Amino acid sequence: GAVVSQHPSRVICKSGTSVKIECRSLDFQATTMFWYRQFPKQSLMLMATSNEGSKATYEQGVEKDKFLINHASLTLSTLTVTSAHPEDSSFYICSASNGVGGRAADEQFFGPGTRLTVL
Amino acid sequence: AQKITQTQPGMFVQEKEAVTLDCTYDTSDPSYGLFWYKQPSSGEMIFLIYQGSYDQQNATEGRYSLNFQKARKSANLVISASQLGDSAMYFCAMREGLTGGGNKLTFGTGTQLKVEL
Numbered sequence: 001g002a003v004v005s006q007h008p009s010r011v012i013c014k015s016g017t018s019v020k021i022e023c024r025s026l027d028f029q030a031t032t033m034f035w036y037r038q039f040p041k042q043s044l045m046l047m048a049t050s051n052e053g054s055k056a057t058y059e060q061g062v063e064k065d066k067f068l069i070n071h072a073s074l075t076l077s078t079l080t081v082t083s084a085h086p087e088d089s090s091f092y093i094c095s096a097s098n099g100v101g102g103r104a105a106d107e108q109f110f111g112p113g114t115r116l117t118v119l
Numbered sequence: 120a121q122k123i124t125q126t127q128p129g130m131f132v133q134e135k136e137a138v139t140l141d142c143t144y145d146t147s148d149p150s151y152g153l154f155w156y157k158q159p160s161s162g163e164m165i166f167l168i169y170q171g172s173y174d175q176q177n178a179t180e181g182r183y184s185l186n187f188q189k190a191r192k193s194a195n196l197v198i199s200a201s202q203l204g205d206s207a208m209y210f211c212a213m214r215e216g217l218t219g220g221g222n223k224l225t226f227g228t229g230t231q232l233k234v235e236l
Contacts, residue, residue: 034223043210043226044164091162095224108224110156110164 002028004096006111013084014119021079021114023094029074030096034108035067038091050077084118091115122146123213123227130232132201139186140196140230142211152214153194154224155185159207167209170194201234208232 003026013019023033032051036044048064050056050071058064068080077096081088093113124143132138144153155167170178170185178185186195198205211227 041231043228046223046225049223093162093164095164110166113162115162 002026002096002098002109004030004094004109004111006092006094006114008114009112010115010117012117012119015085016083018080018082019084019116021081021092021094021116023077023079023096023111025075025096025098025109028096028098028109030077030098031074032097033071033077034095034097035069035077035079036093036095038093038113040091044093047079081116084116086118089116089118122225123211125211125227125230127230128228130230131235132198132232133235134203135200137197137199138201138232140198140209140211140232142194142196142227144192144194144211144213146192146213146215148215150216152216153185153187154212154214155183155194155196156210156212157205157207158210158229164210168196198232203234203236206232206234 005024007022011019034049035047037047038044046059047062048056048058048069050069052071052074056069066082071077091113094111095108097108122145126141151172153170157165157167168178168180168183168185170187177187182199184197208229208231210229212224214222214224216222
């Protein structure tokens with residue numbers, strides 16, 4: 001299957017700072033990328049869907065000014081948590097798709113996740 | 120309303136036994152896809168199996184099979200011959216619409232499976 005990377009894998013920051021998380025599709029062009037947040041022992045909650053070259057679509061209840069998403073190229077999307085606070089501490093996972101049908105099971109590929117801790 | 124329901128927060132199974140993880144779903148879209156993912160403690164999401172709403176036969180992938188009962192809107196995962204390495208969190212997910220990777224996934228709350236000796 002296709003490979004998606006995330007960087008960094010872990011980050012610890014002070015309250016009030018901004019943190020940028022990168023999601024890269026390494027061997028395919030990702031027309032669509034998804035950003036999820038997962039709190040301990042809970043499910044993945046979709047935060048936003050981003051399509052290359054256009055503004056992200058945020059899920060209800062997700063603050064778009066706090067969670068800035070940029071999908072400037074077909075292989076890179078970034079999530080910036082602005083003015084992070086302890087309640088933003090979570091596991092952030094991205095997934096990527098090339099937007100092509102085919103074998104449906106292969107249509108979303110997940111990154112390994114980024115664990116954010118805000119002190 | 121919950122679109123994906125997993126009613127078993129935790130399950131235990133003995134090594135080499137089979138185990139069924141339950142999943143029910145709710146959608147009015149006639150076209151949809153159902154997925155199962157495994158998430159070990161490291162956090163990565165590992166795709167296990169996929170079932171399309173129009174697929175006539177239950178999906179199978181090695182030791183994994185999906186018991187798809189469309190009328191009941193259930194898509195249970197069956198793991199045969201459990202191994203210690205199967206211990207993980209398992210998520211059921213649904214995508215409404217069959218084709219195109221641009222359709223988002225909705226996840227259930229997960230089932231923590233523990234395989235014992």
